[in-house]
Amino acid sequence: MTPRRREPLSRDRVVASALALVELHGVEALSMRKLAAELGVEAMSLYNHVANKDDVLDAIAEVVFADVALPPPTADWRVDARALADAFRAAALAHPRTASLSLARQLGYPAVPVTEAALDVLARAGFDPEQAVHASRTLLAYVIGTLLREIGSGPPDETREPALVATGLPRVAEAARHLAVCHHEAEYRFGLDLVLDALALRAVGAAGGPSAR
Amino acid sequence: MTPRRREPLSRDRVVASALALVELHGVEALSMRKLAAELGVEAMSLYNHVANKDDVLDAIAEVVFADVALPPPTADWRVDARALADAFRAAALAHPRTASLSLARQLGYPAVPVTEAALDVLARAGFDPEQAVHASRTLLAYVIGTLLREIGSGPPDETREPALVATGLPRVAEAARHLAVCHHEAEYRFGLDLVLDALALRAVGAAGGPSAR
DNA sequence: ACCTGAACACCGTTCAAGT
């Protein structure tokens, strides 16, 4: 019978509990009623702290990217760009089951510091503010697309390679061995290097004069 | 009282109806009961043709990319790569409200022809089969990431720019005018050019000898 | 101010029964 036999409910407690439930059982298993039960309360009490279920889902998405551990800048913008992309990826992979929420919804205001860091890196690479916005969007689109593939891909599946060969499509059959598997880390790194190379080229062009083309 | 007063139910009719409902009212509004009503049948009848609701959602995702209008090859692989990316984007944008289904789930077997076309383009660019797989995954990740941003972004919002300035973050404030808006078509093209440039560079390297680096 | 009981209008899915 301590004075705080039960923590008072709060928006933060509701959201934290919801994130935990999603991480444990997946988004589709989250219900307002189970969330309330988890918090030792009736479902209707939640509505004093969140607007509705969608509000809860938005809040979960925001928490994920509020967690991005921004790397300290170095002298090499390429190193910094890579570190920032890695940090973003790490934050998403820390909560894989929230991916469909955090990646599909528009990145909210808690993600603004990530944008600041990206624009800073790209400014140091030589982009003017407008080009830096475009470049950062390209980089982020690549990273998010890669994460979506990684998080959505199931466990290894031995039937994939023979199925690909059986399509009879020549290029697919020829590459079936490589298409059947996906080493996510290496795949991410391959494309990231590629995008960074391209950004480096544009940055040099931009430094040579405004609106190079 | 014509003999076919009512078309017989079939998996294809169920899926087509589901796609139409999603396109009209969104994924969250799709229920087995409403789907059945749309088909003039009781909800339980659907289970003679589909395994469950998830099966329906998977089937919708497959239909979207079965529709990709593969462009005929030309003499210029760069033109072809762009045309293929454009065709993929067009297919996704033709059913924007299914995006969370079609882009987040693993691309199914109906999308294999797209992979064949991509690998063919990249082979003609000079990539060996393994490198072509990596390159195609990079390209697709970029396109999908861009689509997710495009489809997830709401209508223009006048409050965004002042909110960005108000963060006090210097790069964000400086670029607020450009961050506040997003011309999706132009943004997509910017990054696509960038990725294609980078692929062109790798292709040359690969043509110079196996495993350049 | 915050919590709750009861209720409303829904869900997906199973199963035994119909034709």
Next chain:
DNA sequence: ACCTGAACACCGTTCAAGT
């Protein structure tokens, strides 16, 4: 073989009532 009625075990959310 295909369709259905009734039922089960759930949903999100509202509202008036409690403390």
